[in-house]
Amino acid sequence: MKLATAFTILTAVLAAPLAAPAEAFLFLLAGFAAKISASMTNETSDRPLVHFTPNKGWMNDPNGLWYDEKDAKWHLYFQYNPNDTVWGTPLFWGHATSDDLTNWEDQPIAIAPKRNDSGAFSGSMVVDYNNTSGFFNDTIDPRQRCVAIWTYNTPESEEQYISYSLDGGYTFTEYQKNPVLAANSTQFRDPKVFWYEPSQKWIMTAAKSQDYKIEIYSSDDLKSWKLESAFANEGFLGYQYECPGLIEVPTEQDPSKSYWVMFISINPGAPAGGSFNQYFVGSFNGTHFEAFDNQSRVVDFGKDYYALQTFFNTDPTYGSALGIAWASNWEYSAFVPTNPWRSSMSLVRKFSLNTEYQANPETELINLKAEPILNISNAGPWSRFATNTTLTKANSYNVDLSNSTGTLEFELVYAVNTTQTISKSVFADLSLWFKGLEDPEEYLRMGFEVSASSFFLDRGNSKVKFVKENPYFTNRMSVNNQPFKSENDLSYYKVYGLLDQNILELYFNDGDVVSTNTYFMTTGNALGSVNMTTGVDNLFYIDKFQVREVK
Amino acid sequence: MKLATAFTILTAVLAAPLAAPAEAFLFLLAGFAAKISASMTNETSDRPLVHFTPNKGWMNDPNGLWYDEKDAKWHLYFQYNPNDTVWGTPLFWGHATSDDLTNWEDQPIAIAPKRNDSGAFSGSMVVDYNNTSGFFNDTIDPRQRCVAIWTYNTPESEEQYISYSLDGGYTFTEYQKNPVLAANSTQFRDPKVFWYEPSQKWIMTAAKSQDYKIEIYSSDDLKSWKLESAFANEGFLGYQYECPGLIEVPTEQDPSKSYWVMFISINPGAPAGGSFNQYFVGSFNGTHFEAFDNQSRVVDFGKDYYALQTFFNTDPTYGSALGIAWASNWEYSAFVPTNPWRSSMSLVRKFSLNTEYQANPETELINLKAEPILNISNAGPWSRFATNTTLTKANSYNVDLSNSTGTLEFELVYAVNTTQTISKSVFADLSLWFKGLEDPEEYLRMGFEVSASSFFLDRGNSKVKFVKENPYFTNRMSVNNQPFKSENDLSYYKVYGLLDQNILELYFNDGDVVSTNTYFMTTGNALGSVNMTTGVDNLFYIDKFQVREVK
Structure with a gap:
């Protein structure tokens, strides 16, 4: 050795x-x-x-x-x-x-x-x-x-x-x-x-x-x-x-x-x-x-x-x-x-x-805010693939960053239509699927489901032995994320994410809440195909969703 | 409907x-x-x-x-x-x-x-x-x-x-x-x-x-x-x-x-x-x-x-x-x-x-203790399948409760040999595998790994759609569990578990720490085959491990 x-x-x-x-x-x-x-x-x-x-x-x-x-x-x-x-x-x-x-x-x-x-x-x-x-x-x-x-x-x-x-x-x-x-x-x-x-x-x-x-x-x-x-x-x-x-x-x-x-x-x-x-x-x-x-x-x-x-x-x-x-x-x-x-x-x-910091509709608290410092000299153009759009089950949005480096930034600003009645039996999610370019069966899924009222991450969809077998490597985590503004029956949420080969940093509402998690896909299977879906029609309004590569 | x-x-x-x-x-x-x-x-x-x-x-x-x-x-x-x-x-x-x-x-x-x-x-x-x-x-x-x-x-x-x-x-x-x-x-x-x-x-x-x-x-x-x-x-x-x-x-x-x-x-x-x-x-x-x-x-x-x-x-x-x-x-x-x-x-x-409550070697704290109340009139005999045994990789211990009701109790008292030098690269675990009787590919795994120094549970090994897909259903969790006694270079740990069809209650060291988690296997695939394994030789001494069915 x-x-x-x-x-x-x-x-x-x-x-x-x-x-x-x-x-x-x-x-x-x-x-x-x-x-x-x-x-x-x-x-x-x-x-x-x-x-x-x-x-x-x-x-x-x-x-x-x-x-x-x-x-x-x-x-x-x-x-x-x-x-x-x-x-x-x-x-x-x-x-x-x-x-x-x-x-x-x-x-x-x-x-x-x-x-x-x-x-x-x-x-x-x-x-x-x-x-x-x-x-x-x-x-x-x-x-x-x-x-x-x-x-x-x-x-x-x-x-x-x-x-x-x-x-x-x-x-x-x-x-x-x-x-x-x-x-x-x-x-x-x-x-x-x-x-x-x-x-x-x-x-x-x-x-x-x-x-x-x-x-x-x-x-x-x-x-x-x-x-x-x-x-x-x-x-x-x-x-x-x-x-x-x-x-x-x-x-x-x-x-x-x-x-x-x-x-x-x-x-x-x-x-x-x-x-x-x-x-x-x-x-x-x-x-x-x-x-x-x-x-x-x-x-x-x-x-x-x-x-x-x-x-x-x-x-x-x-x-x-x-x-x-x-x-x-x-x-x-x-x-x-x-x-x-x-x-x-x-x-x-x-x-x-x-x-x-608006912890809930009735209370403001003092809370640590964290913003990433990132000086990127060489980034690809923003792929802005959903703006002013209301999601439906039939329409999903895709971007394939086919030569992705495996290092990506995304910005998502979405709103929940609070006048929509949703059955409790429906998984009312907005999901982002970041899939491997070589093997799309490996992916990160993250998103928000209305009744859980939390942003989720699932890093378990990988063929890597460590991910599949290590029982301490928690596959799923979630973060209570509150709207940063509400107007015209829409409650707005903001997420910035940086995926860097095997680390994902998530910043909610400009850093009021943060979640950092590693993830591991098969070597060479860079995440780069991005798919946005929903489980329910006319509930999620997408103010902005854009992705770009970092080189 | x-x-x-x-x-x-x-x-x-x-x-x-x-x-x-x-x-x-x-x-x-x-x-x-x-x-x-x-x-x-x-x-x-x-x-x-x-x-x-x-x-x-x-x-x-x-x-x-x-x-x-x-x-x-x-x-x-x-x-x-x-x-x-x-x-x-x-x-x-x-x-x-x-x-x-x-x-x-x-x-x-x-x-x-x-x-x-x-x-x-x-x-x-x-x-x-x-x-x-x-x-x-x-x-x-x-x-x-x-x-x-x-x-x-x-x-x-x-x-x-x-x-x-x-x-x-x-x-x-x-x-x-x-x-x-x-x-x-x-x-x-x-x-x-x-x-x-x-x-x-x-x-x-x-x-x-x-x-x-x-x-x-x-x-x-x-x-x-x-x-x-x-x-x-x-x-x-x-x-x-x-x-x-x-x-x-x-x-x-x-x-x-x-x-x-x-x-x-x-x-x-x-x-x-x-x-x-x-x-x-x-x-x-x-x-x-x-x-x-x-x-x-x-x-x-x-x-x-x-x-x-x-x-x-x-x-x-x-x-x-x-x-x-x-x-x-x-x-x-x-x-x-x-x-x-x-x-x-x-x-x-x-x-x-x-x-x-011994929170670490230096500090005692005041801590809530929880003991289960369980009046079982109809339980099977204890299957005592490991007592005064030192585990090795080559020997695993199995019990097949072939007519299991899917409701089981177990008691595990184990000790870590503190004189054993273990490479950090080795996953030094004691694992219990509770497998489905109809389909052993569905199982709960739980156990203890020495360098993590925590008891783990993995409830994700199921073919049930909810388990595989719901991103909030955290598959893996762990609990910091300290030894309840140390003598003759052995640090002793105790776990009592009750598996009841789709709920697992774990009580560590007679209830000093508790963890309750649901789990879901394919209907009819009752857990009942139990397997105990280790990743390293001569590290885990099993004082007692016994399992019995509850009817």
Whole structure:
């Protein structure tokens, strides 16, 4: 096995330089990783076009997201096992960069653990503009003074480490006095750090995972941390808390006004199985986060959206609260049929708070809104194949994007005629069927049925063994989706979807509700034929339905 | 269409007697319902044996659960449309009685709405021992002085009505001054009333559904209600709150000690799609319910458990907190392939609070425990086909219950050998395959995979059109299930399952976690061949696996 061989070699490399300076070691490792990468090329599944995937090997949580203002470069790090397509130690911080948040360039591994049985676990990045840490001198541009705060995991403990970069985030040196924070625990991880301007302090959230506790620490220098408070036992608990994050999110209605959002990941034990992300909206006073209410809110209703992290800083033209999640689920991530890599990141999302989210006809709530960031330079023309049309059973609408790349966008604005009486016995659906071009028996079906009043997705119509057999790969999911407007007896709904080879991101009503799910069809059988049908006449009015390819 | 004809006749019956005394009207109706019942007998699916189903027609929420201490009789009412197998108005309170909480006897309709476009919506029953309402005289045994509190739904409003019975719960008379509670709302429903001994008052919880508010009222006489407080915006909100219930639940560790539990149903918008039940644990002082914490807790992790209601009173030998839920999901309930009835109730469950629920190795939580009440007089012998066995891939264990009734119980106690190293690439499962006796290509698969660390169910392996096509009928679900003990490098798990024709109830670790799901196989293809397999050698130790038929 090629993978086994690679592992043996890397183990040797890793074992040797433990006594050598960290810089030399990382340099060696980076060169080595590049070599493996070139030799592993026999892919067996279609690689997403606009979602980041590692060149080869295993990836999970996004880490250390930051923006280099000097070079106008976005940095994404990630939990990475280059030696296998399943999780394992030694676990590294992989690295990629982007100019546009859509196209990513692979970079050498950024942070390595010291031992083979250990991992450089999840964490975050800060830009230490004012050199509070003392790691930098004047030769380093303040905008590139980046410090990573991460968890060093060994079988004995989880401790918080810091590492700094003198080359703008490509290679890192470990602080000699690590750990900067330890709690004599094997379940203390995922530090996420931000700068809190009012108190001129660094603030860290970190998970005491199995205590269901997000601890909040403060620091002047990133080296010495003081426990300020804990946000504990909130929302849905599941098995454990992971990957917390606290960020100020502007409101959609008035971007100068913002509230604080606490993100918490849980795994396993999500209500729909496995992993998911929840969030809380509230206030932060520099030491304590307090939620406005006791609601449990779900970040993404799909099965493949976990370990969300937000960027430390951004190019403000893109927004101030941007985040990336891991687009998989621990229940089945090790068996997903891709090779020589496993797992993708979600698109970058811009978050805002919709303070007038219409949860039902009588109540407005405050709700996280997510919009995809997608810079597509090369897209086909929109195939606008239904506009101002009332659907009937006899007429279905078809488009065959015969040379489809397998990466598609669609926009659907539809309305339900509320004066229509429908028998409860009729499955009153509007369905979209995205079929394989080579084999139309493989397809994704999604749509809306009036009495369920939810948007559905069925990703189970595939001949891929994993899809047919893995009992954790939930085939069907649905999302409660409310109309965004009602007029002239028509209730309007909006859906934007991006299908990218094997990931579907769905945004309802401009991102008020989101659902991210992977899907897997036989390699080469790109989805590209699109069919729109209904189960009942004169119920669905199509304001707009258009599709285009992304190349 | 037979159903259409029945509806027309009933409409005529209903339209006529509006001016007549309610008693006469109900008597007429009861006789009529019995007649329809006899004429609708061409069943097309297998009827559950130990789960209550209506003889014919549509059923949803359980209502008015109480126990007649005089006649030792349990009463179950339910939302009922006798005229069709889908929901529709006029909507009635159907009725059934039981001596043992397992076998139910159909009774004539108990409460009817006044108009064809209206419904006697969900509500509860109390025994007015002390005749606080003044409805009873000394000829009525105090133990049979039952009063129903229910929602009268019309297109214009939802108002709370009361009706009393002078014959022990079979026929009801409407209070002449109804409504007893109104709020000028179309979204105010599901009153659940109990007697609060310390203040000598009736307490009602009712849902202001689209305000996400459970209002708490008090009364001396069931006729005049005073708003005391509201429990609002808690947990998962979804689209709306329904079917609240507040009850004192004894702790498992010390049954003399108890806490208050607030149950709330939400639909649609459950995290796993459609309908589900959540609960909150706290204190009640006679006017206010306060949750101990801000946790969101799920009553049942399956897709078919909604509108849970608890009994007003019980035979204490069965427990003090007993409840029944509707075993379906609004996302697909109208399309479930049974005829001439639709929907089943769950088994009756006995609830307690496990104050030492081990949520993970580090944390104990307070958690609702549910145990099934099942009085089976006629069960086959236990087929004990694996005891003190370590599973291997080469050896699978089979039992063929060749004359199976399609109703089965199983008990599985298994342990994972924690010293075994398993490659992440191996699907390290223990699987149970319950196959059709006529056609083994139809089967339920359930089991546990070590790295997912959750128990899974796959109900999608069926040739039934509904299962194959309805995109809301989630085929696969899973439940985070923790070991109940660990010793000698073995972590032990326990599962009890009851398969009843088309409903599977799963109880993990004696009911710490529960999952209820319907399933549908081709009519006549009873599940009865059981196969136990593993994907990896020497990992699973089977302490006990036994199966038996229920007749």
